[in-house]
Amino acid sequence: MQDEHGMRSGGGGGGSLRLLALAPDAHYPPTNGLRMRMSAMFEALRDEGHRLVLIAAGAPAGEAAPACEVTEYVTRPAAPLSSPRAWGGRARAALGGRAYTIERWRNRSWQRRIEFWLRSGRFDAIWCESPYPAINLPWPPPLPLIVNTHNLEYRLWQRYCGREPRRWRRAYASLEAWALRRWELEVYRRAAMVLTCSRQEAKLLRSQLPAGAQIVVAPNVVAPPASPPAGLERPWVVYTGGMDWWPNRDAVEFFGGQIWPRVHAALPEAEWIIAGREGPRRWQRRWQRLPGVRFTGAQASLAPWLSVAAAAVVPLRIGAGTRFKILEAAAWSRAIVSTRVGAEGLAFRPGLELELADRAEDFAAALLALMRNPARRRELGNAARRRLESDYSPANLRQAVAVGLAAGFGDKICQRGAHGAVLPAGCGHAIGA
Numbered sequence: 375m376q377d378e379h380g381m382r383s384g385g386g387g388g389g390s391l392r393l394l395a396l397a398p399d400a401h402y403p404p405t406n407g408l409r410m411r412m413s414a415m416f417e418a419l420r421d422e423g424h425r426l427v428l429i430a431a432g433a434p435a436g437e438a439a440p441a442c443e444v445t446e447y448v449t450r451p452a453a454p455l456s457s458p459r460a461w462g463g464r465a466r467a468a469l470g471g472r473a474y475t476i477e478r479w480r481n482r483s484w485q486r487r488i489e490f491w492l493r494s495g496r497f498d499a500i501w502c503e504s505p506y507p508a509i510n511l512p513w514p515p516p517l518p519l520i521v522n523t524h525n526l527e528y529r530l531w532q533r534y535c536g537r538e539p540r541r542w543r544r545a546y547a548s549l550e551a552w553a554l555r556r557w558e559l560e561v562y563r564r565a566a567m568v569l570t571c572s573r574q575e576a577k578l579l580r581s582q583l584p585a586g587a588q589i590v591v592a593p594n595v596v597a598p599p600a601s602p603p604a605g606l607e608r609p610w611v612v613y614t615g616g617m618d619w620w621p622n623r624d625a626v627e628f629f630g631g632q633i634w635p636r637v638h639a640a641l642p643e644a645e646w647i648i649a650g651r652e653g654p655r656r657w658q659r660r661w662q663r664l665p666g667v668r669f670t671g672a673q674a675s676l677a678p679w680l681s682v683a684a685a686a687v688v689p690l691r692i693g694a695g696t697r698f699k700i701l702e703a704a705a706w707s708r709a710i711v712s713t714r715v716g717a718e719g720l721a722f723r724p725g726l727e728l729e730l731a732d733r734a735e736d737f738a739a740a741l742l743a744l745m746r747n748p749a750r751r752r753e754l755g756n757a758a759r760r761r762l763e764s765d766y767s768p769a770n771l772r773q774a775v776a777v778g779l780a781a782g783f784g785d786k787i788c789q790r791g792a793h794g795a796v797l798p799a800g801c802g803h804a805i806g807a
Contacts, residue, residue: 390423391498396507400432407698416441418772451478473553484510505561518566525694528555533692572719590778595771598705610683617653621692629689632734680706688716704758709751727757
């Protein structure tokens with residue numbers, strides 16, 4: 375029987391939680407790191423028998439989002455972070471001691487839909503993908519709050535401060551990092567459970583939260599292809615990532631300005647493939663002029679590039695969380711050279727499953743050594759794939775989610791009875807601003 379909220383009551387539901395999920399983007403199709411973690415997480419929840427109503431910022435992708443029984447969409451923030459229109463909002467947030475990174479997500483449409491679903495009384499907990507959507511919740515939240523962190527967001531701003539040469543931008547970024555950290559920690563203190571993607575970030579969070587905070591390590595995961603690629607490699611060095619994300623642009627500037635010239639001079643036949651969404655036009659034209667460089671633009675699949683590349687590189691200097699770039703390269707048994715920031719939080723062992731180098735000359739030397747040694751590339755790539763299969767498969771994530779929810783919500787999971795709601799499968803629609 376269907377009630378006034380479009381939900382059918384009665385039947386089933388034993389052992390499951392009903393979750394009202396909030397996300398800063400659609401989770402499907404999983405075309406970037408944010409979507410990949412969300413998609414894998416929602417699938418793990420579904421496979422464990424839990425049921426989700428999702429309110430996401432963005433737009434439907436033309437098909438029902440899998441893993442969620444109801445999906446609603448609200449509009450994204452009007453002005454991107456880099457837009458000149460954002461500076462008014464930045465100034466107002468800074469004067470109020472608030473983080474614009476968070477304030478820009480404040481959305482009355484989102485708040486109305488949250489209020490609507492909470493009035494139904496059908497949920498056991500609120501699930502937040504990152505601390506951003508929490509700005510639209512009643513505060514304190516009326517239900518247990520679960521936060522799935524993709525990064526500790528304030529750490530990105532702290533690292534940006536260390537790379538920004540302009541004094542006024544550093545000053546602003548420092549203020550934003552302070553305000554963002556204050557908001558993040560407030561959300562995590564209120565949360566019944568926080569999921570992080572690495573032990574490193576879990577340890578950092580524990581040092582900043584009250585004793586007894588429930589923090590669960592739920593790793594980023596990638597399902598590898600059925601079998602490692604076989605066939606002729608091409609002299610390609612692949613970097614994957616959207617150039618609309620400033621840490622990726624900084625990585626390209628570091629690699630293109632200080633590393634690639636050394637590599638290309640020694641191996642003129644090598645090509646540097648930058649696979650991902652395009653960046654600002656003027657910025658991209660600058661780096662396209664380098665010899666042997668190719669930007670692919672947005673890609674539905676990275677398989678055509680990673681499956682035949684000689685090596686994958688991750689020259690990141692700004693980052694938090696863990697990098698899907700390394701997991702995707704490992705899935706295709708590619709030899710990987712990364713900075714320590716690029717590989718942080720992952721259990722890949724330097725010298726055995728990837729090569730690490732922070733200085734430009736060391737990075738270039740490590741990459742050239744691999745490009746000249748096919749046997750070493752295969753050894754490193756195969757070991758990387760074994761590490762992925764051992765620690766970063768969907769089964770690892772599902773186990774982490776099951777254990778974490780059982781620890782935090784064991785009574786509710788065990789006591790779920792016949793009053794559980796059954797939602798219309800695959801429902802999805804958009805809501806305006």
